[in-house]
Amino acid sequence: MKVYLDNGATTKVDAEVVKVMNIYFTDKYGNASSLHGFGREAREDVENARKVIAKSINAEPNEIIFTSGGTESDNLAIKGIMEYCVSGKGKNMHMITSKIEHPAVLNTCECLQKQGVKVTYLDVDSKGFVDIKQLKKSITKDTVLVSIMHANNEIGTVQPVAEIAKICRDKNVLFHTDAVQSYTKERIDVKEMGIDLASFSGHKIHGPKGIGFLYKRTGIHICPLINGGGHELGLRPGTENVPGIVGLAKAVEVSSKVDLKNMKKLRDMLIKELKKIPESILNGPAEGRLVNNVNLCFKSIEGESLILHLDDKGVAASTGSACSSHKLEPSHVLTAIGLPAEVAHGSLRLTLSKYTTEKEIDYTVKRVKDVVANLRELSPLWKGGD
Ligand SMILES: *Cc1c(COP(=O)(O)O)cnc(C)c1O
16 A cells, blocks of 8 residues: 655645646747737636635735745745845844744744844744744844744644734734645635735645745735736736646635545544654644644654655654754754654644545554554664653
8 A cells, every 4th residue: 555645745736636737838838928820829828827816815916926936935035025125124034933934934034044134033932832922022123024834734734824914914014825735725814814925835735846926915025026917917027837826726726625624534533643642742733724734753763764664664754844854953843842852753744634444544543553563662762661
């Protein structure tokens, strides 16, 4: 049996998405900026896709900027705002983010710090929720932007973004959220929630890799990261990725049919069974958790060897984020929620999709129990169990 439970890293592209994309490689291959029929056809389909995508978050079509994905959207939002504001605010620019952001946000902030921007990294509690009091206290007259992710990619914590956005708006500070993990899984209404900028990606929602978008509320000014033609309001020049854009819209469309209740049921089965393993802890909250996320630590177990042994049994899992899995340090997220390094090394992230079945969950539970028991038997650190 082969079980893919690494949907936090990427997802299988939906067959309907592949089908519609194919047309744009073979027949409708025009450049959306061309004046002839091929071009006009591509333009029309890009703009229709933009409408579908805008509607999915209650935005206006001209508030959607297509990018290459979540990473670029995060960069465009954060660097774009800070660069635009240099002219107004000058040297004393300040922004606020959290300690558990995706590297696309954290490393962007680090880059800006080198250029003189002051950055506050908010603490999170043991479940991964940002410290709201600290946020309120951290906002100064120099604060330009607050960037807090909607759902965490490692431990699934869903932040109260509407509450955070309101705090920002009351203090006249812009609010950006990385909504890559929550998109199509949590309700996102940018107007109602008061979000100014938000990042999204195609390949986490059964769309293609290399396409995503930034939502930018009308009236907010940002600088482009690259220069070129006038595409995407001049904020993201370069010939539109028409197959990607149309595929992304189709992925959004088909996502409305997903049975999130069932996904949650399977997630909770998995959590309940894996928590029965001695000396295991659930990372992240029980309530306010992303519907497809499971993350546990098993004492005296190396996360990496757990993943490799599970891979041997056909179960594709992760220790945390795919982006940091080649590093030997424990995850910055698990460190931020207060886990000691030796515990944080033993983490296992299992992320479900609409294709995950109960049979796969049962199989996975058995394999994880076996592998943990076997590894512990071999571990000099493990004293329990006999
Ligand atoms: C995957 C992910 C990203 C990066 O998106 P790409 O499209 O792969 O660049 C950014 N933020 C979060 C929270 C993610 O999970």
